[in-house]
Amino acid sequence: MLGFVLRRIAMAVPVILILIIFSFVLMRAAPGGPFTKERALPPVVLENINAKYGLDDPLLVQIGTYLKNIIFHFDFGPSFVYQDRTVNQIIADGFPVTLTYGFWAFVLAVLIGGALGIAAALKQNTWMDYLAVGFSIGAQALPNFIMAPILVLVFTLWLSWLPGGGWWGGPGDPNSYTSYLVMPVIALATSYLASIARLTRSSMLEVLNSNFIRTARAKGLPDRTIVLKHTLKPALIPVISYLGPAFVGMITGSVVVDMFLSTGGIGKDFVQAALNRDYSVIMGITILVGMLTILFNLLVDVLYAWIDPRIRY
Amino acid sequence: MTHVTNVETAEVVKGRSLWQDARVRFFRNKAAVASMIILILVSLFALFGGMLTPWSNEEIDWNLMGDVRTLGGPSFETKHYFGLDPLGRDLFARVVQGTQISLMIGIVGALISVVVGTLYGATAGFIGGRLDNIMMRIVDILMAIPYMFVLILLLVVFGRSIFMLFVGIGLISWLDMARIARGQTLSIKNKEFVEAAIATGVSTPKIIIRHIVPNLLGVVIVYATLLVPSMIMFESFISFLGLGVQEPLTSWGALINEGAGQMRYGTLWMLGFPLFFFLISLFAFFFFGDGLRDALDPKDR
Numbered sequence: 038m039l040g041f042v043l044r045r046i047a048m049a050v051p052v053i054l055i056l057i058i059f060s061f062v063l064m065r066a067a068p069g070g071p072f073t074k075e076r077a078l079p080p081v082v083l084e085n086i087n088a089k090y091g092l093d094d095p096l097l098v099q100i101g102t103y104l105k106n107i108i109f110h111f112d113f114g115p116s117f118v119y120q121d122r123t124v125n126q127i128i129a130d131g132f133p134v135t136l137t138y139g140f141w142a143f144v145l146a147v148l149i150g151g152a153l154g155i156a157a158a159l160k161q162n163t164w165m166d167y168l169a170v171g172f173s174i175g176a177q178a179l180p181n182f183i184m185a186p187i188l189v190l191v192f193t194l195w196l197s198w199l200p201g202g203g204w205w206g207g208p209g210d211p212n213s214y215t216s217y218l219v220m221p222v223i224a225l226a227t228s229y230l231a232s233i234a235r236l237t238r239s240s241m242l243e244v245l246n247s248n249f250i251r252t253a254r255a256k257g258l259p260d261r262t263i264v265l266k267h268t269l270k271p272a273l274i275p276v277i278s279y280l281g282p283a284f285v286g287m288i289t290g291s292v293v294v295d296m297f298l299s300t301g302g303i304g305k306d307f308v309q310a311a312l313n314r315d316y317s318v319i320m321g322i323t324i325l326v327g328m329l330t331i332l333f334n335l336l337v338d339v340l341y342a343w344i345d346p347r348i349r350y
Numbered sequence: 351m352t353h354v355t356n357v358e359t360a361e362v363v364k365g366r367s368l369w370q371d372a373r374v375r376f377f378r379n380k381a382a383v384a385s386m387i388i389l390i391l392v393s394l395f396a397l398f399g400g401m402l403t404p405w406s407n408e409e410i411d412w413n414l415m416g417d418v419r420t421l422g423g424p425s426f427e428t429k430h431y432f433g434l435d436p437l438g439r440d441l442f443a444r445v446v447q448g449t450q451i452s453l454m455i456g457i458v459g460a461l462i463s464v465v466v467g468t469l470y471g472a473t474a475g476f477i478g479g480r481l482d483n484i485m486m487r488i489v490d491i492l493m494a495i496p497y498m499f500v501l502i503l504l505l506v507v508f509g510r511s512i513f514m515l516f517v518g519i520g521l522i523s524w525l526d527m528a529r530i531a532r533g534q535t536l537s538i539k540n541k542e543f544v545e546a547a548i549a550t551g552v553s554t555p556k557i558i559i560r561h562i563v564p565n566l567l568g569v570v571i572v573y574a575t576l577l578v579p580s581m582i583m584f585e586s587f588i589s590f591l592g593l594g595v596q597e598p599l600t601s602w603g604a605l606i607n608e609g610a611g612q613m614r615y616g617t618l619w620m621l622g623f624p625l626f627f628f629l630i631s632l633f634a635f636f637f638f639g640d641g642l643r644d645a646l647d648p649k650d651r
Contacts, residue, residue: 052491063507174640178632180583182590186610289498296591308591311506323499330496
């Protein structure tokens with residue numbers, strides 16, 4: 038097992054390196070730098086700025102410095118647009134927020150989606166099953182950027198139950214912490230909840246129709262034991278392999294949530310940086326998200342290998 | 351005697367091919383048939399909707415422009431059937447044009463993935479061994495990258511354009527398809543007809559194209575119809591952020607974003623019409639794809 042984990046980590050390292058180098062080269066290859074403004078700067082000023090940010094070094098030296106700073110200091114350098122903020126500060130400001138609502142969205146999607154799928158499979162071909170299946174096919178068409186406006190329309194503009202965006206401002210805030218959390222979480226979770234419900238249902242059905250469950254029934258085990266002890270574990274294996282893509286999707290979706298609901302996570306910084314050509318911020322966030330994704334996939338793989346004895350590692 | 355009757359009944363009962371079977375199964379699924387009709391209607395709207403309105407998607411109606419919020423609503427008198435957008439342009443014409451772009455992105459994305467993904471997966475699966483290992487590792491690595499962030503990075507570096515969107519979609523859409531095609535190839539590559547082809551000396555590329563790929567089609571078609579909506583969502587996501595299609599062109603995502611930005615002022619038609627088209631089309635695509643899957647791939651029922 039340890040060997041398997043180590044091997045997976047060894048594979049993840051080059052992927053991260055490739056991601057860093059790729060995005061670095063791409064950024065430098067772009068026509069026009071971050072200081073190319075509509076009003077051209079005097080050449081001397083431009084030279085000075087370039088020297089300050091190390092942009093006049095040879096490309097290889099630049100990559101080396103960049104890599105060194107990330108690996109040894111976890112330092113993504115200064116922002117090219119905001120003089121007083123480093124990329125690390127921008128990430129430190131926004132990332133906790135993103136993680137908070139991302140975490141709850143993930144929990145919601147997995148728990149409710151899973152429960153819905155299991156219930157639908159156990160009551161196959163009843164109205165409940167049809168309802169769950171219809172919902173899970175339809176809700177795939179409700180990605181975060183559709184859900185966010187609809188939620189604001191219903192809960193803020195029509196019902197006035199929830200604040201139309203923003204994030205909790207501390208104890209003096211008239212709205213509760215949860216009220217800020219509801220819309221981001223639902224907007225992010227809906228389409229993944231649907232996919233997880235669908236996956237769980239079909240893999241539950243497959244397991245329920247398999248020979249070993251028939252044997253368990255034949256020897257008179259109570260339904261409860263059959264479902265809890267024998268069906269759930271094998272049925273959840275395909276669901277676990279979906280967690281990786283779901284995680285990536287939610288991180289990506291946070292961009293929309295931050296933009297539309299002004300929650301103040303890193304998504305908004307990312308889009309802002311993309312529009313301002315703030316290279317170091319774009320790269321910093323891309324690399325961070327890439328690392329997280331790879332780390333998460335690693336966890337999923339380990340979980341997968343641990344739960345499914347057929348996987349050789 | 352019995353022998354004779356057997357032959358007679360055999361002549362009366364006509365055999366049904368796999369595709370006929372699938373068609374019967376598909377048409378029994380009411381949601382799927384209704385979805386197909388909706389999709390045909392939406393396509394007709396995209397193709398011929400422009401003929402129904404005197405306005406173009408770029409023209410500003412100067413008479414109403416100053417007062418879009420009160421006068422710009424949907425009306426037959428002004429011939430703005432869906433009302434105006436915030437800048438005073440005809441929303442009907444813009445929805446028609448946005449539908450064209452969104453559908454086109456979906457179809458092109460699915461086509462790229464079908465061609466590239468199927469060939470890639472079939473090659474990896476059929477040849478196997480070390481090549482298979484390397485090819486699938488590459489897919490694994492590409493899948494581990496948060497592609498939406500990388501695509502936004504690409505759009506920033508090379509400028510925002512439809513062309514770059516297609517490149518971005520082309521880069522990622524085939525990955526899943528390659529995996530599916532490979533899995534399917536592994537299950538058929540040891541069948542007798544492939545063995546026969548190898549024994550008669552057919553070259554490897556020819557076996558892949560003539561014998562393997564046609565047998566993947568059922569699965570590939572099902573998956574491709576499900577890819578169309580996910581490509582549309584992909585593009586809408588980017589356009590919703592303002593990084594996708596650029597003015598004067600538009601797409602569902604851009605229109606929804608525009609409408610959502612205005613909904614606090616009560617001009618709900620700007621959100622409603624694009625959202626309606628987005629939702630019915632995507633619902634239809636998903637139910638259609640689901641019906642196709644049940645029809646062509648009965649094991650999942």
